[in-house]
Amino acid sequence: MAKIELENVSVTFTAHQQKRVSFKEYLVRGLFFGARNPALRVRALEGINLSARDGDRIGVIGHNGAGKSTLLKTLAGVYPPTAGTREVEGKICSLFDITLGFEFEASGWDNILYRAYLQGETPTSVRDKVDQIAEFSELGDFLNIAVRNYSAGMQMRLAFSIATAIEPEVLLIDEVLAVGDLAFQNKAKARMKELMKSSRLMVIVAHDLNAILDMCTHVIWMDHGQIVAQGPPKEIVERYQEAAGQPAHAAPAPAAELELQAA
Numbered sequence: 276m277a278k279i280e281l282e283n284v285s286v287t288f289t290a291h292q293q294k295r296v297s298f299k300e301y302l303v304r305g306l307f308f309g310a311r312n313p314a315l316r317v318r319a320l321e322g323i324n325l326s327a328r329d330g331d332r333i334g335v336i337g338h339n340g341a342g343k344s345t346l347l348k349t350l351a352g353v354y355p356p357t358a359g360t361r362e363v364e365g366k367i368c369s370l371f372d373i374t375l376g377f378e379f380e381a382s383g384w385d386n387i388l389y390r391a392y393l394q395g396e397t398p399t400s401v402r403d404k405v406d407q408i409a410e411f412s413e414l415g416d417f418l419n420i421a422v423r424n425y426s427a428g429m430q431m432r433l434a435f436s437i438a439t440a441i442e443p444e445v446l447l448i449d450e451v452l453a454v455g456d457l458a459f460q461n462k463a464k465a466r467m468k469e470l471m472k473s474s475r476l477m478v479i480v481a482h483d484l485n486a487i488l489d490m491c492t493h494v495i496w497m498d499h500g501q502i503v504a505q506g507p508p509k510e511i512v513e514r515y516q517e518a519a520g521q522p523a524h525a526a527p528a529p530a531a532e533l534e535l536q537a538a
């Protein structure tokens with residue numbers, strides 16, 4: 276069984292302001308007061324409650340900076356909640372930031388192995404998967420050379436082929452990926468569709484509201500790091516569209532709260 280349970284989850288980041296200072300100010304501060312860049316606390320998620328089970332297809336919508344990607348990364352375990360509890364059961368496949376974490380000095384073949392192990396494969400199960408991954412990537416002899424020699428598109432192909440080789444129970448997608456050239460994109464879309472069908476539970480972040488209406492059984496609307504509304508896709512998308520027409524929502528939404536903090 277796949278399951279997601281977030282209870283009162285908040286995620287806060289600390290970011291340092293990049294203030295422009297004159298050379299004189301820099302010297303005086305540096306010599307006598309120590310270089311100080313005031314810190315900003317960004318409350319990206321605040322008091323999120325979310326419960327999902329087998330069969331749920333959840334779409335997350337909201338303005339730029341509303342906290343959608345942070346929510347997805349929290350579900351994936353990339354960001355631990357700063358408050359509240361996160362429980363996710365089931366094998367996770369995260370389709371975002373997929374090219375991060377390559378061993379650039381190692382060959383394509385070695386990267387397939389490293390990543391497959393990280394995704395929970397065993398030495399036995401990985402044997403069957405390696406050739407399938409290589410074949411899907413269509414990288415041929417390039418798999419023998421170091422990944423640092425790959426083009427950005429080739430890295431994407433390899434990363435996508437590895438990430439989608441597992442049979443996920445929980446599928447987390449941040450926007451539909453455009454992977455590689457046109458021919459590969461068609462193949463990648465077909466594989467995404469397969470995964471969406473076969474996964475037990477899916478959470479997808481997208482700005483394409485038609486795609487959300489097509490794919491999802493439940494929609495969450497986020498604003499300023501909080502869930503504004505959730506429920507049946509048609510109802511929530513309509514409410515979101517109405518609100519988006521209002522001037523107050525025209526600008527990118529900042530996170531839940533930005534507050535200055537002494538550095």
Ligand SMILES: Nc1ncnc2c1ncn2[C@@H]1O[C@H](COP(=O)(O)OP(=O)(O)OP(=O)(O)O)[C@@H](O)[C@H]1O
Binds near residue numbers: 290317338
């Ligand atoms: N690593 C980070 N460090 C500091 N602040 C962050 C970090 N990641 C996100 N934020 C902040 O958290 C808030 C939510 O960002 P997030 O990426 O989750 O928004 P989003 O809804 O996915 O936006 P978009 O639609 O533009 O992708 C933003 O204010 C952003 O500046």
